[in-house]
Every structure is written in structure tokens, then in C-alpha cells.
């Protein structure tokens with residue numbers, strides 16, 4: 168089939184000379200129609216790894232989540248294609264192009280009448296030993312760059328669209344995203360951060376707006392005697408802080424727990440007499456507080472309070488429920504605080520006891 172008014176752009180990674188000293192994104196001036204869903208096919212024909220489809224897919228999804236309504240790249244299945252030709256299919260495959268210095272290239276065809284792209288290909292140079300596990304060159308990083316060309320971005324001097332391989336980069340920098348946004352619009356999402364009793368969050372509880380693809384760090388900050396328990400709403404994890412990728416409106420809830428003091432606390436003074444000397448010992452004992460059942464208690468700390476100051480005298484594991492404080496003074500009152508410590512090192516409310 169003859170296509171009138173077609174032009175082809177060919178662009179590669181690494182081999183290219185910097186086109187601009189500007190830090191800002193550079194557009195080719197050609198793009199897909201806004202609202203396009205661009206199907207692509209992958210030939211997983213490199214012998215270097217077994218999960219190349221996933222690496223390419225993740226890169227495509229990273230672009231797609233900026234504004235799915237503006238432009239989506241959709242994996243549509245495998246292909247056996249190894250020819251970089253105009254064939255009504257957006258193909259991605261590996262081919263050994265030798266020691267050319269170029270890791271990969273993207274090609275796209277567009278109509279000169281309206282600067283609309285209608286077909287693309289992506290070719291990885293299988294001369295290189297590709298990696299998905301952190302080695303050089305990283306498939307996802309290079310695919311992210313080449314997809315940048317597919318959507319209409321030229322090289323820039325920083326970020327994912329820099330022509331030089333600069334280590335692993337699997338997310339799109341704000342500059343490249345702004346370039347995408349100029350062509351296809353930016354999706355805005357809301358993040359609602361809610362905090363339960365016993366703590367707060369950074370950013371503080373409230374509703375925030377972000378662009379699609381933004382990564383937001385939310386940290387739970389427990390108050391005194393409290394610990395972070397888990398995230399709620401859309402998240403179930405206990406990781407803190409957490410990174411949220413904004414690809415939808417989201418609500419996150421920080422759930423805290425109060426760390427209660429040990430119960431059954433008692434203390435008594437004993438005299439340990441041997442032939443030559445006498446030693447007074449304060450024997451402290453306590454029990455697990457069952458109210459703390461949702462909290463992992465990993466330690467107990469025992470403090471001695473003297474003249475209004477608190478000094479740590481011992482740290483014990485969570486299976487210990489007795490402590491012998493030796494060589495104490497006769498006729499002197501000792502004030503202690505026994506504190507449960509959770510697995511994050513958070514201190515609970517102390518149980519106080521005086522032994523005299």
C-alpha cells in the first residue's frame with residue numbers, strides 16, 4: 168500500500184549527540200492523536216534474560232499512567248517480527264546490530280500533512296548483554312527512553328530523555344512528564360491522607376492533588392507512647408514511610424496503636440547474705456499487657472528515676488519478666504519505670520514502682 172506524505176524518524180540511544188543545552192524537554196513536533204490507545208507487540212527474542220516482556224511492559228505502563236485518557240501504550244501480545252519495517256504493527260524486538268555504540272533505537276512514521284504518528288518500531292541491539300536485574304544495560308531504562316521517543320519527545324540534556332545511558336532510571340522525571348503533558352494533557356489525581364488517633368502524617372492529614380505518575384512519600388509519625396500499626400484504606404502494608412504512585416484517586420489511612428504499660432508489676436527488697444557480706448537486691452517482676460496484642464513487643468527497658476532524671480539500667484528481651492537490681496542501698500527508696508518497646512523501638516507508657 169502506498170502512503171502519501173509519510174516521513175520517518177529514526178533515533179537511537181547513546182550514539183546521539185546532545186541536541187540542546189536546555190534543561191527543558193524537547194518535542195519532535197509530531198505525536199499520536201490525543202486519546203490514542205497505541206497497541207504494541209514484543210518479540211522476546213533476546214537470549215540474555217527471560218523476563219524482557221515484563222521490563223518493556225513496565226516501561227510502557229510508566230508512560231501510560233501519566234494520563235491514560237490522553238495516551239495509552241497497550242501490550243497486545245507477542246510477535247515473531249524481526250524486521251524494522253512499515254507493516255501496520257508497532258513492534259519491539261532484539262537484533263544484533265554489532266558494536267555500533269547504540270543500545271537501541273526507536274523509529275516512527277508520521278503524516279507530514281498533520282504531524283500525526285501512525286506507526287512505530289523499537290529495536291534493541293542484541294550485541295549487548297541485556298539485564299533486568301540491575302546490570303548494564305537495563306531493559307526497562309532503555310525501553311522507557313525509547314517509549315519517550317514513541318510518544319513524541321526528542322532528546323534533552325537531563326532525565327530519561329538524555330541520549331546517554333546514565334545508569335538505571337525506571338521512573339519519568341518531571342521534565343519529561345511535562346513534555347508529555349504538553350502533548351497529551353496531564354491527569355490530576357487526589358490523594359486523601361487520614362490519620363487515626365495516636366499520631367499524624369507527613370504530609371499532614373488532608374487532601375492533595377498530584378499529576379498522574381507522581382510518586383508521593385507518606386510517613387506515619389506516632390505520638391509519645393504510640394507506635395505506627397499499619398496503613399488502611401487502599402494499603403494494607405506496614406512499611407513506613409510508603410511510596411504511593413498516583414495513577415488513581417487514592418485514600419490512605421495511618422493507623423496507630425497505644426503501647427500500654429506492663430501489668431502485674433511488683434517489687435520487693437531481698438537480703439542476700441553470705442558468710443562474709445550482705446547484699447540487698449530489688450526484685451522487679453511484671454507481666455505482658457494483653458491489651459498490646461496487636462503490637463510486637465520486642466524488649467523491655469527498665470529505668471531508674473532519680474532526682475527527676477531517668478536513667479536506663481537494663482534492656483531485656485520480651486520473654487523476660489523479672490529483673491534483679493543488685494547492690495542497692497538499705498533504707499533507700501528506689502523508683503523504677505518498666506517500659507515495653509515495640510519492634511520499631513517505640514517506647515510505651517511506663518509502669519512505675521517504688522521499692523524500699
Ligand SMILES: [Zn+2]
Nearest residue numbers: 178179180330
Ligand atoms: Zn534517544
